Amino acid sequence: MQRMLADVLLCRYRFSFPALLLLILVDVISAQTGPTRWTASPFNSPALPLAVRSPYLNVWLPQGNNPPQANETDNRLWDYNLPIQWYASVVVDAVEYRLLSLWAQGEQGAVQKAVEFTATRTSFLMEAGGVEFNVTFLSPIEPNDFSRQSLPFSYLYMTARATDGQQHRVRMYSDIEGNIAAGDTSQVIQWDADDTDDYVVLSTQLRNQKPFVETRNIAQDATVYYSFKKVSYESLNSIKGFTASWRISGFNSARGLLFSQPVNGNLGNTQETNFRAPSSGNDTPVLGISIDWGNITSTSEAAVWSFGVYRNPSMQYLMSDGSFQQRSPYFMSTITKPLDAPKFVLDDFPRALAAAIDFDTKLRAEGTAVSSKYADLLALTARQVMGAMDITIPPAKDGAWDIKDVKIFMKNLGSVGSDNGGQASVNNVGTLYAAFPAFLYLNPDIGGYLLAPLLEFQESKTYTLPYAAKDMGSGFPNAIGDGSNDPHTFGIDDTAGMLIMTLAYAMASGNGTLIANHYGLLRRWGEWLGNNTVTPFHQSSGDFSISADSSTANQTNLALKGIIGIAAMSKIADAAGETSDRDRFNATAHTAIDLWQKEAVSSSSVNFVYGSSDNSALIYNLYADKLLKLNLVPDSVYTLLTSFYQSSAGSMKYGIPLSSQPSQNTSTNWMMFAASTTTNNATRDVLISQVYEYASSSLNNAPFSSLYNPSTGVGSSSQGTGSGRASPAQGGLFALLALGTTSKSINLTSVSSGSSSPTSSKISPGVIAGVVIAAIAALACSIVLGIIIFRRHRHRREELQRESGRRTPQGILAEAQTVEPNWLLSQPLTGGTNNAPNSNTNSASNLVAYRDNANYRHAPPGTQTSMSMSHAPSSSSRSLSADWTADSLFTDATAPPPPPPRTGRLDSKSARIDAEHRDAEYSATEFSSPTQTSGSGGTRGRLGSLQLQQELDSLRRDVERMRQERSLLALSGDHHDVPPPSYSG
Ligand SMILES: *[C@@H]1O[C@H](CO)[C@@H](O)[C@H](O)[C@H]1NC(C)=O
Numbered sequence: 001m002q003r004m005l006a007d008v009l010l011c012r013y014r015f016s017f018p019a020l021l022l023l024i025l026v027d028v029i030s031a032q033t034g035p036t037r038w039t040a041s042p043f044n045s046p047a048l049p050l051a052v053r054s055p056y057l058n059v060w061l062p063q064g065n066n067p068p069q070a071n072e073t074d075n076r077l078w079d080y081n082l083p084i085q086w087y088a089s090v091v092v093d094a095v096e097y098r099l100l101s102l103w104a105q106g107e108q109g110a111v112q113k114a115v116e117f118t119a120t121r122t123s124f125l126m127e128a129g130g131v132e133f134n135v136t137f138l139s140p141i142e143p144n145d146f147s148r149q150s151l152p153f154s155y156l157y158m159t160a161r162a163t164d165g166q167q168h169r170v171r172m173y174s175d176i177e178g179n180i181a182a183g184d185t186s187q188v189i190q191w192d193a194d195d196t197d198d199y200v201v202l203s204t205q206l207r208n209q210k211p212f213v214e215t216r217n218i219a220q221d222a223t224v225y226y227s228f229k230k231v232s233y234e235s236l237n238s239i240k241g242f243t244a245s246w247r248i249s250g251f252n253s254a255r256g257l258l259f260s261q262p263v264n265g266n267l268g269n270t271q272e273t274n275f276r277a278p279s280s281g282n283d284t285p286v287l288g289i290s291i292d293w294g295n296i297t298s299t300s301e302a303a304v305w306s307f308g309v310y311r312n313p314s315m316q317y318l319m320s321d322g323s324f325q326q327r328s329p330y331f332m333s334t335i336t337k338p339l340d341a342p343k344f345v346l347d348d349f350p351r352a353l354a355a356a357i358d359f360d361t362k363l364r365a366e367g368t369a370v371s372s373k374y375a376d377l378l379a380l381t382a383r384q385v386m387g388a389m390d391i392t393i394p395p396a397k398d399g400a401w402d403i404k405d406v407k408i409f410m411k412n413l414g415s416v417g418s419d420n421g422g423q424a425s426v427n428n429v430g431t432l433y434a435a436f437p438a439f440l441y442l443n444p445d446i447g448g449y450l451l452a453p454l455l456e457f458q459e460s461k462t463y464t465l466p467y468a469a470k471d472m473g474s475g476f477p478n479a480i481g482d483g484s485n486d487p488h489t490f491g492i493d494d495t496a497g498m499l500i501m502t503l504a505y506a507m508a509s510g511n512g513t514l515i516a517n518h519y520g521l522l523r524r525w526g527e528w529l530g531n532n533t534v535t536p537f538h539q540s541s542g543d544f545s546i547s548a549d550s551s552t553a554n555q556t557n558l559a560l561k562g563i564i565g566i567a568a569m570s571k572i573a574d575a576a577g578e579t580s581d582r583d584r585f586n587a588t589a590h591t592a593i594d595l596w597q598k599e600a601v602s603s604s605s606v607n608f609v610y611g612s613s614d615n616s617a618l619i620y621n622l623y624a625d626k627l628l629k630l631n632l633v634p635d636s637v638y639t640l641l642t643s644f645y646q647s648s649a650g651s652m653k654y655g656i657p658l659s660s661q662p663s664q665n666t667s668t669n670w671m672m673f674a675a676s677t678t679t680n681n682a683t684r685d686v687l688i689s690q691v692y693e694y695a696s697s698s699l700n701n702a703p704f705s706s707l708y709n710p711s712t713g714v715g716s717s718s719q720g721t722g723s724g725r726a727s728p729a730q731g732g733l734f735a736l737l738a739l740g741t742t743s744k745s746i747n748l749t750s751v752s753s754g755s756s757s758p759t760s761s762k763i764s765p766g767v768i769a770g771v772v773i774a775a776i777a778a779l780a781c782s783i784v785l786g787i788i789i790f791r792r793h794r795h796r797r798e799e800l801q802r803e804s805g806r807r808t809p810q811g812i813l814a815e816a817q818t819v820e821p822n823w824l825l826s827q828p829l830t831g832g833t834n835n836a837p838n839s840n841t842n843s844a845s846n847l848v849a850y851r852d853n854a855n856y857r858h859a860p861p862g863t864q865t866s867m868s869m870s871h872a873p874s875s876s877s878r879s880l881s882a883d884w885t886a887d888s889l890f891t892d893a894t895a896p897p898p899p900p901p902r903t904g905r906l907d908s909k910s911a912r913i914d915a916e917h918r919d920a921e922y923s924a925t926e927f928s929s930p931t932q933t934s935g936s937g938g939t940r941g942r943l944g945s946l947q948l949q950q951e952l953d954s955l956r957r958d959v960e961r962m963r964q965e966r967s968l969l970a971l972s973g974d975h976h977d978v979p980p981p982s983y984s985g
Pocket residue numbers: 069071072104108109110111112968
């Protein structure tokens with residue numbers, strides 16, 4: 001009925017807004033359902049990961065409401081803006097059945113009987129002509145093996161078994177099109193084949209490659225491999241290799257051979273020579289590989305294809321001297337020739353499968369110890385978090401590889417954290433913070449290597465902000481710090497995040513190298529937090545960026561993170577043997593948490609902003625107190641929040657909102673952070689169940705979005721980016737497991753060598769002893785001489801650092817240039833005198849005074865400007881206007897490719913201008929008041945556009961579904977890459 005209606009509306013009538021509303025009505029009336037024709041285990045997911053190994057090999061199958069069978073929809077890139085057209089079919093006794101992807105030339109559909117996902121595998125059971133096919137997509141997760149983890153290759157493997165006990169002639173076939181090599185599918189691709197006794201390796205790439213450039217989230221410098229391990233089976237006396245055949249040609253010809261000559265159709269092992277674009281209508285080129293099993297009752301082993309998106313070099317990185325370094329995937333240290341990569345992957349299959357089964361089993365067991373729902377959620381998210389990064393190494397001078405200088409880069413798929421508007425930055429700190437529990441649990445070194453480039457970069461003189469950067473560059477794969485010196489409003493969020501992550505990594509790995517190498521930087525950040533965190537002004541938390549209250553002053557959850565950041569700095573100082581720092585940061589954190597408690601905690605919950613009980617919140621930042629074992633926040637707060645969560649979980653089906661006004665946002669990761677802070681398992685399980693309800697609701701069909709509406713269960717955006725779709729932030733679901741990881745004592749002296757140390761340098765025990773002595777001396781003297789000695793102490797440490805060679809001259813220079821901070825809380829709270837940090841003259845009335853006055857003086861530099869810039873509602877341009885037609889629903893899909901990332905050196909002139917700009921802002925006294933800046937007009941405008949956005953998203957979903965259904969009805973002819981239909985006639 002719905003389909004008919006859609007068709008009628010789409011084809012015969014002018015596509016009007018009332019018609020769309022009618023459709024939505026029909027849609028609402030028909031309830032959300034999971035699959036009716038097959039079983040989905042453990043649940044019907046929003047989307048199934050097919051090949052999720054890297055930011056560019058990230059292919060999914062939409063599921064959700066009334067999900068399509070694998071033969072009924074396009075599999076797509078994670079953002080859904082590009083169909084990948086990964087195809088598979090089988091021939092049984094001369095009849096062809098399609099398994100995967102949309103393409104029909106008369107072949108039948110295999111009947112899908114079961115779908116299953118585990119942490120590493122998505123598998124389908126399909127029946128065709130009396131034979132059951134098990135079709136499995138494996139994306140290995142190898143957290144402790146960087147060579148294998150860095151290989152952007154996945155597997156498709158198939159087995160067959162007759163269900164009627166009879167012998168059947170069985171052939172299997174699969175191909176890929178060139179979309180995943182091109183992005184803009186009108187660009188010409190070229191291809192090649194390598195056919196040996198053991199393997200078929202087909203490859204394709206753009207004729208005009210562009211290094212480090214993306215088009216529609218597709219790398220413009222990749223070589224795509226589709227390859228196959230030839231099978232030998234003695235039972236049929238076949239000669240090895242005879243059973244596999246391949247073809248690179250128009251799909252009509254390659255797939256057509258199976259259809260037209262299903263019994264004898266050998267693909268001919270040939271390739272066409274006229275290179276052309278992936279979208280070439282009936283002549284669209286495919287890379288196809290087939291295996292003929294002969295007459296069998298079951299396959300003796302699996303037929304294995306491997307799908308890879310190979311790039312080398314993979315990242316561009318800004319060095320501390322201002323030059324760009326090209327970095328390569330880690331596996332280059334063991335596999336040097338490109339062609340060897342797919343062969344290694346194919347040979348590795350039996351081991352990889354065994355390891356994957358082992359990984360799945362262990363993760364399931366540990367997840368089940370919490371609850372089976374929790375285990376299911378981990379299975380859905382593991383590939384998502386591990387498939388968003390590139391593990392890299394640089395070339396060494398001698399032509400080999402420097403495997404001691406590992407750096408990992410994460411693409412912010414889904415643009416959560418501080419990104420918005422579709423930007424997908426490099427190592428976004430907010431997203432990294434959300435994802436970090438997964439790394440702590442799977443291998444903390446991954447976390448260390450993700451932090452290392454951020455720390456190294458901010459240690460250099462190219463970095464000029466007094467607080468932490470939002471990211472390492474605005475667009476993957478360029479970690480070049482473009483825009484990183486622009487003042488931003490995530491100072492508290494990201495500075496505290498960096499301190500917390502650095503400490504968590506050290507406590508989970510025992511490795512103190514990052515602390516040793518960046519102590520000065522970390523301490524400066526701790527000081528900055530001390531001066532800026534207790535009453536946040538003009539500061540945002542990442543995932544609030546789409547909500548009206550993104551920068552409301554005095555947000556308690558944000559202040560809490562900052563205070564925990566200060567306490568983390570105290571523990572970092574402790575690990576470094578800097579006892580005087582330890583004590584001062586500790587005292588500051590305790591003073592601050594007392595004030596926080598007085599102002600933030602109400603009788604039944606923690607207020608979203610100080611002193612106002614109108615608005616409650618999910619206080620997910622409490623998690624770090626527990627993770628780092630700080631014991632900073634009193635137990636009473638944990639207990640209070642637990643009962644608040646327990647009582648408020650009932651009011652919205654799918655979660656607790658990040659703030660209760662407006663209440664349309666929450667996120668899976670912050671829900672799980674909060675669940676990890678509950679004081680009883682019943683409440684913990686209620687929160688887990690809510691996230692599970694959202695994941696399994698069949699309401700969404702995009703790669704599991706971290707951001708969603710807790711009331712409706714709808715992911716924040718169904719199309720495009722900025723939605724949390726496919727976000728690595730889902731690593732936050734590991735929060736409960738990560739609690740058990742942070743129990744190692746941090747070792748600054750014996751840094752283990754090889755791939756488990758985040759950087760190569762070591763500190764000698766002598767230097768450590770020197771640092772300790774200096775610290776003790778400084779502590780004693782500071783009582784008498786105060787700040788003067790403090791400076792001398794710093795000088796002494798710098799000497800020590802110089803001696804040990806662990807700091808670059810630039811780093812020392814940068815440190816020397818920073819102004820001695822106003823000591824922590826004391827000055828702002830007491831009205832300007834330079835009290836000792838421990839003096840406890842603070843009171844709630846001081847706090848209020850600070851809020852009202854001093855606040856503005858101490859607002860982070862430049863926030864005024866960046867507020868109005870970065871928080872202009874990006875969605876406001878999508879307003880419903882008179883000339884609005886269904887066409888505009890597809891703006892995401894048809895938008896021109898994003899501009900290439902900025903390249904070239906960061907010039908020192910612009911850095912200087914930034915600095916001057918900041919100074920000017922610093923001295924400006926006319927900051928407007930918090931109420932003005934989060935003014936009602938802007939708030940309402942934002943809200944309006946948000947609702948609009950949601951409506952548009954839902955409309956877009958409907959049109960997308962209608963388009964799919966329509967193309968299913970019109971099966972004949974070419975519907976490859978057809979542009980969205982035009983309805984504006
Ligand atoms: C997919 O397979 C099913 C089961 O055989 C079939 O009913 C359906 O028509 C097929 N879909 C398409 C689009 O061919």
